[in-house]
Amino acid sequence: MIVMKFGGSSLTNSGNIKNVAEIIEENRDRHPVVVISALGGTTDDLLQLKEHALAGHADICMIRERHDSILDELGIVTQPEGWNDLWDELNSVLLRISFNMDRADMLEGQLLSIGERLAAKLLAALLNDRGLPSVSYDAWDVGFIEISDKLVLNNPDLLNRIYNCLHKVTAAESPIPVITGYIARKCDGKITTLGRNGSDLTASLIGAALKVNEIQYWKDVDGIMTADPKKVNSAKHVPLISFQEASELAFFGSKILHPSSIKPAWDNGIPISIKNTAAPDRHGTTIVLGLPDESPGIKAITSKRNVTLVDITSLDMVGQYGFLARVFEIFRDLKLSVDLMATSEVSVSLSLDEAHSLPQLKDRLEKFSRVNILSGKAIISLIGHVSQTTSILQQVFVTLNNSHIEVIMISQGMSRANISFVVDDENVTTCIQQLHNCLYDLQQPVAMKSSNINTQNRDTIHA
Numbered sequence: 001m002i003v004m005k006f007g008g009s010s011l012t013n014s015g016n017i018k019n020v021a022e023i024i025e026e027n028r029d030r031h032p033v034v035v036i037s038a039l040g041g042t043t044d045d046l047l048q049l050k051e052h053a054l055a056g057h058a059d060i061c062m063i064r065e066r067h068d069s070i071l072d073e074l075g076i077v078t079q080p081e082g083w084n085d086l087w088d089e090l091n092s093v094l095l096r097i098s099f100n101m102d103r104a105d106m107l108e109g110q111l112l113s114i115g116e117r118l119a120a121k122l123l124a125a126l127l128n129d130r131g132l133p134s135v136s137y138d139a140w141d142v143g144f145i146e147i148s149d150k151l152v153l154n155n156p157d158l159l160n161r162i163y164n165c166l167h168k169v170t171a172a173e174s175p176i177p178v179i180t181g182y183i184a185r186k187c188d189g190k191i192t193t194l195g196r197n198g199s200d201l202t203a204s205l206i207g208a209a210l211k212v213n214e215i216q217y218w219k220d221v222d223g224i225m226t227a228d229p230k231k232v233n234s235a236k237h238v239p240l241i242s243f244q245e246a247s248e249l250a251f252f253g254s255k256i257l258h259p260s261s262i263k264p265a266w267d268n269g270i271p272i273s274i275k276n277t278a279a280p281d282r283h284g285t286t287i288v289l290g291l292p293d294e295s296p297g298i299k300a301i302t303s304k305r306n307v308t309l310v311d312i313t314s315l316d317m318v319g320q321y322g323f324l325a326r327v328f329e330i331f332r333d334l335k336l337s338v339d340l341m342a343t344s345e346v347s348v349s350l351s352l353d354e355a356h357s358l359p360q361l362k363d364r365l366e367k368f369s370r371v372n373i374l375s376g377k378a379i380i381s382l383i384g385h386v387s388q389t390t391s392i393l394q395q396v397f398v399t400l401n402n403s404h405i406e407v408i409m410i411s412q413g414m415s416r417a418n419i420s421f422v423v424d425d426e427n428v429t430t431c432i433q434q435l436h437n438c439l440y441d442l443q444q445p446v447a448m449k450s451s452n453i454n455t456q457n458r459d460t461i462h463a
């Protein structure tokens, strides 16, 4: 059995939706469980409708016309069951939002759910028309209920519930289930979402619950690249990557996978494949448990922008214990999550990607330390099986020095899957281009132009 998840970028028009149906057909012997996002752009359109409703007038015509004409173009003559009910529900939610503005956020989950629910009905109808028996399910009918605000990913109750609901409908001769990604019901029964691009997570949880052989993410790209092709023309395709590398990539800026979606598959050792709907025969990228030792080197370079740095120094703490505990208590209280960290005996530098509560943070830290907060920074991460750290760092610093890019902080974990450093945000593109050039394109040691390398490097650990 496999899980096949199709993202919105694979569902933008009748042409690529037909490709999706063909791909499912070709894999029918592997007993696919299909997870689907809303048609490309629909979630954004629904969010826009919410704004229009708040402003007093929301019109569903455009979004309805788009879906109806795709049904027409696909030759689906019988409207899927419940199709009209969903449009009525959309109208009624928008009306409630415009009359109950203060409850708009509570109704947002229900509003956004319509996109995935329409898409699942549409695809199941198409598969049935093509002679492939298929049934659409809303996520809450297959166990995605009682979801708390902070979804605990290894929650065995959730996985058991999904298993209990799905194992009956995924027996060998059952129709293919087409399940809505992204949406769920909370403990109070209200509809919620798993966060933008959350269908990846739905697919991974279903894969983990059913212990499938493979989880496939079908997108509009061939998989993971050595760098963002929009920044680096010569970016190369990465065929194989470990779970650890993939999760570092997802957390440190690659948009290819929802960061939380890796864990359920990883915990259960289920390989993930990223494939291109427009070129299904190409290899894509496979994420696996362990990589052979002979695959060292940097797999990819990513960037995370708009990062804030917090530099904390406390001379009172020389020889004392508890400094970091005191610092982290404050971060926990303010719900600030730390990405990178570099420490010494009396000081610590941290990076944050959410810049909320900074005045309170400064206030509390200044009770026992000197604090400097810098915004407009970016994290560049080199992800891979970094077995020759020293020589890689040498190449990195020589390259950056030659390009006059200053490194403000550096962090490398013992796990050696990630070397990250912080630069000014304005240097990101040059930095990635130069590093890609040196690490992938030149494939030979770079010569230093001058020895003036300026970093605030200290003993580092990776947060």
Ligand code: ASP
Pocket (backbone or CB within 6 Å): 007, 008, 037, 038, 043, 044, 115, 181, 182, 195, 196, 197, 198, 199, 200
């Ligand atoms: N449709 C949702 C979004 O656009 C969920 C997803 O695509 O996975 O974020």
Ligand code: MG
Pocket (backbone or CB within 6 Å): 007, 008, 009, 037, 197
């Ligand atoms: Mg998406």
